[in-house]
Amino acid sequence: MPSGRTHLRLGEILTQDGRLSTLTLRTLLREQEQAAASRHERPRIGELLMRYQLVDELDVARALAAQKGCAYLEPDPANVRPELFGDLPAALLESYRFVPLGRDDTTLTIGVADFDEPDLPELLRTVTGLAVTFGVM
Numbered sequence: 419m420p421s422g423r424t425h426l427r428l429g430e431i432l433t434q435d436g437r438l439s440t441l442t443l444r445t446l447l448r449e450q451e452q453a454a455a456s457r458h459e460r461p462r463i464g465e466l467l468m469r470y471q472l473v474d475e476l477d478v479a480r481a482l483a484a485q486k487g488c489a490y491l492e493p494d495p496a497n498v499r500p501e502l503f504g505d506l507p508a509a510l511l512e513s514y515r516f517v518p519l520g521r522d523d524t525t526l527t528i529g530v531a532d533f534d535e536p537d538l539p540e541l542l543r544t545v546t547g548l549a550v551t552f553g554v555m
Contacts, residue, residue: 429463431481437473446470482533483554491519491529491553502526510545514538517555524548529555 429446432438446466454460464478483490491497502518503511514535520527526548530538539550 426485427463428478428481428485429467431484432467432473432477435481437477437481438467442472446472479531479554486533486554488551489553491555493529493555497529505546506542507545510541514541516552521548526550528552531555 426434429438429443433440433443446463449466450460450463464482467473468475468478480490497519498517499519499521502521505521506518515532516528516530516538518526519529526542526546528538528542528550530552531554533554535541539552542548542550
């Protein structure tokens with residue numbers, strides 16, 4: 419992934435990719451601000467985009483991967499390795515949305531659906547003693 423895009427917001431990435439017009443993005447950002455002011459809860463731009471069917475879940479996942487500077491991983495049950503779940507504390511698996519996909523002597527690879535928990539890679543490094551690589555699924 420191009421590291422120069424990691425500072426961009428999701429809507430900016432989708433605009434650069436031609437999936438979203440600047441005018442539509444501005445309209446959604448206004449709606450986001452209005453919702454935050456009236457309900458004290460700001461909907462995520464990706465949620466608004468999918469609600470109005472302006473992009474699909476795959477577009478959002480790929481843009482999130484670009485934003486975070488990591489790979490987009492095609493969701494595939496064949497990639498999930500059930501034996502890796504036993505290597506991780508149950509409480510951690512219950513609290514965070516991730517799937518362990520691979521492990522070698524030095525690295526744990528995980529797939530995430532979202533980045534609600536930006537500290538997850540560091541937490542996993544602490545718990546497992548392994549470097550952590552991740553991708554968006």
